[in-house]
Amino acid sequence: MKDLDLLGYRETNSAVEPISQMLLLRSAEPAVRLHAVAALGRIGDAQGALPIMRHSEHSEIRLSPD
Numbered sequence: 001m002k003d004l005d006l007l008g009y010r011e012t013n014s015a016v017e018p019i020s021q022m023l024l025l026r027s028a029e030p031a032v033r034l035h036a037v038a039a040l041g042r043i044g045d046a047q048g049a050l051p052i053m054r055h056s057e058h059s060e061i062r063l064s065p066d
Contacts, residue, residue: 001035008039016043020051 004022007015022028022036037055040048 001032004032004035004039008042011043013043013045016040016045016048019043020048023051023055 004019007019019036019039023033028036033055037052040052
């Protein structure tokens with residue numbers, strides 16, 4: 001999870017695709033998915049928005065409407 005956090009803080013755009021794929025893995029733990037969503041949000045690349053929205057539709061974790 002620290003790796004995901006680091007990629008997010010460094011705003012590593014090249015990590016958007018692999019992190020997005022993590023959200024699709026059913027075997028990924030909920031905490032890992034949460035860190036993946038946070039990393040995509042920190043990176044701020046538009047390509048990460050759709051995976052976040054798809055994940056939030058099928059997750060117990062809901063994004064605030066802010």
